[in-house]
Amino acid sequence: MAKNNTQNDEYVFECSGISKAFGGTQALKDVQLHVKRGEVLALLGENGAGKSTLMKAIIGLHQPDSGTMTFEGKPYSARSPVDAMNAGISMIHQELNPEPHLTIAESIFLKRESMNGIFLNKKAQNERAQKILDDFNFPYPATTVMKKLTIAQMQMVEIIKAVSSNARMIIMDEPTSSLDSEETNHLFQVIRDLKAQNVAIIYISHRMEEIFEICDSVAVFRDGTYVGSRSMENVTRPELISMMVGREVSNVFPKITVPIGETVFKVEGLCGKGFSDISFEVHAGEILGFSGLVGSGRSETMRAIFGLDRLESGKIYLEGKEIRIRSPREAINQGIAMVNEDRKDYGLCLFRSIRENISLPNLPSRQKGLLLNQRREKKECNEYSKLLTVKTPSIENNAFSLSGGNQQKVVIAKWIMANPKVLILDEPTRGVDVGAKSEIHALMGKFAQEGMAIIMISSELPEVMGMSDRILIYHEGKLNGEVTREEIDCGAVNQESILAKEFGE
Ligand SMILES: Nc1ncnc2c1ncn2[C@@H]1O[C@H](COP(=O)(O)OP(=O)(O)OP(=O)(O)O)[C@@H](O)[C@H]1O
Ligand SMILES: [Mg+2]
Structure with a gap:
């Protein structure tokens, strides 16, 4: 570790005048960044603001079109991530691509x-x-x-890898997006230990609570430009949001009250790998939330219901009739859609256009008229991508060219447009910025209003508590309690009591 640097000792890393264009998209325009030794610096900005691009330029995955960088007081540039790692800079990526x-x-x-x-x-x-x-x-x-390994565990391996390579600056691009509260606390402890060893950390997250908890200062980006930096002590949440989006975002969880209808979907005694004896029902207009630790069996249950994994036993009923689902195709044909935790698994074809991605699912409801009518399809795709603020010059561009959060918006648009009877959302707003998050929540409310039955898994307790009519809590593969909207609204139940149930109390 370079402790004997005398000059310019405050900053371990500095860059200025960095620009980067991808074809016609100017992803970064003349941006700067200053990172102090041993600080946790948050990078904040809407989806597509240029955060990941800047970080990739630092570690040599992209070559900037212009600008200069210094690391530990010396001119720095990297031709590749290995170069960067040898110099002492590591990155944990937003999209994990383990071999x-x-x-x-x-x-x-x-x-x-x-x-x-x-x-x-x-x-x-x-x-x-x-x-x-x-x-x-x-x-x-x-x-x-x-x-x-689960996504969470793979991410931990990445973190362990960076730490063990003796990095003096570690970039974490949305590291907690698939960690549960316990794993997040563990990561924060790791971050504090790293700080104590004078390692600098650049921390990208859309979760405000986290930024206030773990970061010392924050740099805000908007639309490929650098807006400014603040120390966390001297800034408020609304201030940061307005720096980020240039407007105010008021209600983060706009829960609409919807009359709850008939039972649409019901499961009895489901058993499979990682869960057992799961029974629940969802009604028309209801948003049923699932909370629990990562690996507690929530995603595993939904994957088995959707036909992605094998169901060992149990019964599934749709609108009162028992059904069998052996593959996602069969689930979709019955009118059940799922936004997966890992969007590349069954969500997004990276090398197809945004329009194709949104209109891919061939639900029976769509086959009748919509697909025949391409103009209408195009119009709807445009509408939804605008509504969810998908940042792209054209919906004819490949999904590959989108930022992480914008890819997630495309997956959501795709399934919502398919108008299923039952919509399963596994971490739907993972990696999505505050503005689009409230759009997604508003859309969930709108579709519930139209009678859709919605199942939502979320590891963000404020989200699951804000959006759900009822919450079922998982602990070690089994259901360990139920919480109603009334109990939340009257304060009989709070984050702590839900967490306690997640831990098996
Ligand atoms: N390989 C690429 N080809 C074309 N355009 C790209 C590419 N990578 C990024 N972009 C574009 O550059 C802009 C900045 O994207 P970037 O991934 O840096 O955003 P971000 O701030 O990390 O967003 P998010 O919060 O969604 O992860 C976006 O408009 C994106 O579409
Ligand atoms: Mg990103």
Whole structure:
């Protein structure tokens, strides 16, 4: 660690005049950033503001069109992430792309073997990795293959990898978007430890609570430009939001009261990998929330219902009739749609246009008229992408070119437009900025009003408490309690009491 730097010691990293264009999109316009040693600097901005692009420019995944950077007082540039890592800068990406067949140990030391001859020896590599994993209380042996891990665990491996590469600046691009409260607390502890060792952290998140909890200062971006920086002590949430969006966003959870109708969807005694004995029903117009820790079985249950994973036993009823679902295609044909936790798994074709992505699901309701009518399809796609503020020059562009949060909006638009009877949303607003988040919540309300039955999994307690008519709480693969809207509204139930149930009390 470079502790003996005398000049210009306050900032570990500085850049200015950075610009970057992708074709016709000017993703960054003459931006700057100053990062102090040992600070946690939040990067805030709407979806598509340029946050990830700037970070990728720092670690050499993109070459900026102009601008200069310094790291530890010296001119800095990176041709590749390995370059950046060797210099002391690591990044944990928003979109995790692990090599599924590698072991944890291999992932941790990927591209680093050459730096350390000893790690060409598998046994030494495994032992070293195991020691690092043990320091982090990671629950799997170093020889486990990556594909066995959940998204949350893969993310933790990335963090462990960065930390163990002796980085002096670590960029975390939405690191908590798939962590539950316990894992988030663990990460925050790791961040505090890193700070104590004078490591600087650039922290990107759309979750305001987190930014106020863990960050020392904040830099705000809007539309590819640098708006300004503040110390967290001297700034309020509304101020930050208006810096970000240039307007005020009032009600973050605009829950509309909708009369609850007949039972639309019902499951009885569902058992599968990671959950057992799950029974519940959802009514027309109802938003049924599911809370629980990551790995508690919520996503596993929904994946099995939707036909992505095998259901071992149990019954599923749609509008009173028992149905069988053996594949997502069958679920969709029955009128059940799901926005998946991992949007690439069953959500988005990155190399198709935004329009194609939105209009892909062939629900029976759409087959009748809509698909025949391409002009109307195009019009609707445009409407929804505008409504959800998908930031793109044209809906004919590939989904690949969108920022992370904008990809998520496309997945939501796609399923909402398909007008299913039952809509399952697994972490629907993950990575989505405050403005679009309230649009998505408003749309959920609107569709509930029209009689859709909505199931929502969310690890953000304020979201699940704000939006749900009822909440079912998971603990270790089983249901461990139910909370009603009334109980939340009258204050009989709060975040703490829901958390307690998530922990099995
Ligand atoms: N590879 C690419 N090709 C074309 N355009 C791109 C590419 N990567 C990013 N962009 C565009 O650059 C702009 C900035 O995107 P970026 O991913 O940096 O946003 P972000 O601030 O990280 O947003 P989010 O909060 O949604 O992750 C967006 O308009 C995006 O569509
Ligand atoms: Mg991003």
